Amino acid sequence: MTETLVADVSLGSVPADWDADRAVTALYSAHYRSLVRLAALLVRDVATAEEVVQDSFVAMHGGWRRLRDSDKALSYLRQSVVNRSRSVLRHRVVVDRNAPKPPPDMPSAEHGALALLERSAVVAALRTLPPRQREALVLRYYGDLSEAQIAAAMGISKGAVKSHTARAMTALRSVLEREA
């Protein structure tokens, strides 16, 4: 099974007579892991990333009559994952603003996974970026998507993708050079 965010050529076009259940099964086998990792890079939480991807699959199952294509379905899943991850981050900001902070000697359950994700200094620097710039870099350098695919997944134009990517790289370089 190839773990990639791009369309799997082995799947080809999903036959028109496939029902939604069979399409969900096929797409789950090909892209579920990569989608969960993408969501984990965005939301920095594996459990939340899984919920986000599962919600996206459920939504795709509901809209299978409109899709009826593996490429469209995968694009739909990517966009759904990005949007739902953005919503999770937005909701988390509100919760963190109003909820009392836990004591430092009591790490949360996700602390281990976050520490695992942020072992790299680059990922730590990536965390300091604005959400849109972080999404653009993750989709570009982890998902290996083109600018058009990134634009479709983020719901913005290709020029905006270029702008976000350039600013993110400039900010990331400055952070890494300051730490070095």
Add this chain to the structure above:
Amino acid sequence: MSAPDYDYGDVLRRALHAAAESVDPSAEGLERIRERIAPPSLLSFALVAGWYADLSGRAMAWARPVGESLVDLFWVTVDRFRPAGPGQARSRYAWLRPAAAMGTAIFVVAAGAFAVMTLPQAISSSGSISLPWSQHAAGTGAGSSAVHSASQLASHGGSGGPSGTYGGSSSASSSRCVSPGQSTSPSPSPSTSSSSSPASTASTTPTAPVTSSPPVTTTGPSPSTSESGTPGPGSATTPSPSTSAATSVTSTVLGLAAGPQAAAAAATGDAISIASALQAPHASKKPSPSASPCPSGTPRKR
């Protein structure tokens, strides 16, 4: 460190893939998805049906009195247009009653609108009719009574009052009737005798009307001149402050009875001229319809 050949993209790509490799999703992800996309079971259908029944029952409990009130209001409105009489079957002409009510209402509204639109015009027209009378009443007395018609004189009881009361400003009809006589008359008498000042002729020379009488007779009095009593510029000569009201009334009456010649003689007080004017044949004084530009009914009055 900021060398251009240093590719931060490759560093970022390796770091992201290394971080993503550490994420291992759980294996029961597909089962969770299938549970969520599975069709609702019979139990859930029963729950949904019960919830719907409860909700619909509450909605009906709220909407029933509202609907009954609306229905009652509708039938009350309908019954109001039904023909009276208990137990009477509805006639096939029951629609005439609301139609008649509607037509009556439309007629009343239209009549009221018409009255409102025409009333100001009627008031203004009546005001324009009464306006000359008010101007006559406010006259200065400088004019002559000869320029007024007999109807105006009769409306004031014949006694008249001061001779100048009606003189200064005549009505539009009398002025229209006099002006053709002036234009057709070759030379009225007082003006010929005293060409410089016609106004002073009557008071200075009593014989002047005698000399002026033949032209008046030859020209033929038009109905307008008979109405006014003095044709042409003679009307301008007769107004004199010295002439009395009796003289003006006499001249007017004589003008009506015997023509402008007698009227002019009466205005000057010449008895011989009056007698000659009265003896003159009336055939020559009859107005010719062709010469009369004024369609007044004065000959018929005579």
